[in-house]
Amino acid sequence: MAPSSIIARSTLQAARNVARASMTKNFTAINTRAFATSSWNRSKQASTPSATSSESKDSSPASTTAAEPKEATGLYGGFLRSLAKVTGHYTVSQTAMRSTHRFYEICAAQLQDKRSFWIDTCGLPDNFQTWFSITHLHVWLLMVRIRAENHGKVFQQQLVNHFFHDIEDRMRYNHKISSGRIISTYMHDFLAQFHGGVLAYDEGMCKDDPIMAAALWRNLFTSSGSPEQIATLVDYVRKELQVLDTMDSDDFLEARKLFGTEAGPLRGVPGK
Numbered sequence: 001m002a003p004s005s006i007i008a009r010s011t012l013q014a015a016r017n018v019a020r021a022s023m024t025k026n027f028t029a030i031n032t033r034a035f036a037t038s039s040w041n042r043s044k045q046a047s048t049p050s051a052t053s054s055e056s057k058d059s060s061p062a063s064t065t066a067a068e069p070k071e072a073t074g075l076y077g078g079f080l081r082s083l084a085k086v087t088g089h090y091t092v093s094q095t096a097m098r099s100t101h102r103f104y105e106i107c108a109a110q111l112q113d114k115r116s117f118w119i120d121t122c123g124l125p126d127n128f129q130t131w132f133s134i135t136h137l138h139v140w141l142l143m144v145r146i147r148a149e150n151h152g153k154v155f156q157q158q159l160v161n162h163f164f165h166d167i168e169d170r171m172r173y174n175h176k177i178s179s180g181r182i183i184s185t186y187m188h189d190f191l192a193q194f195h196g197g198v199l200a201y202d203e204g205m206c207k208d209d210p211i212m213a214a215a216l217w218r219n220l221f222t223s224s225g226s227p228e229q230i231a232t233l234v235d236y237v238r239k240e241l242q243v244l245d246t247m248d249s250d251d252f253l254e255a256r257k258l259f260g261t262e263a264g265p266l267r268g269v270p271g272k
Helices: 003-022 027-043 049-056 074-086 092-108 115-121 128-146 152-174 180-206 209-219 227-246 249-253
Strands: none
Touching: 092 128, 092 152, 128 152, 128 180, 128 209, 128 227, 152 180, 180 209, 180 227, 209 227
């Protein structure tokens, strides 16, 4: 697929989602319930191969494995590849979990890595909601690019799973919230924000800068921010989409460099 067609294809899918949502009054509520009752429960068991078998049903039997690394050669390399196949290391779901884990690590670190930009230049408050909103924006940016890849739905779901696992972990371990009822309430609120934000950003991408500015104003600035700050972020989003558009699949899926940073070593539990 030519790089120039990547964002165009994703924009077409986004436009269809926006048009479909405009005909459904309770779009956000419906999607929130669906995610909370099915996908979220399945994501709790995503670390086991059996839990991800339903996610790869949309792929054909002939294309249920990802590309194997070429570094390992010789008898020992062949043994390792054979062992990896037996253990499911190269299945679409397992590959998606590894790739999107690195994707998510980069997204979650954006506030810390670019604190001066987000806090000083954009004037955002330094709190959990800001971290969620910034992470959400970058997760959406990667979702746009992922849509153009093979098995994009599987990769998108795994990326979102990492995001919401991390949200819950941060509430439990970083912010010491132990009440399941309080966590559940917050999770439903974040789910509603997530679905609403994705729809708003998709609409802004499909249409023009004023629509994107309105989406950022509502979801990131929470109805605050100066026109100059909002314009700065509109430019930021457009430039990042352009960079993602020029990346080939190998560089993108291996997360070699996203948003100007590289993923560090994988952590055992996101958010801790």
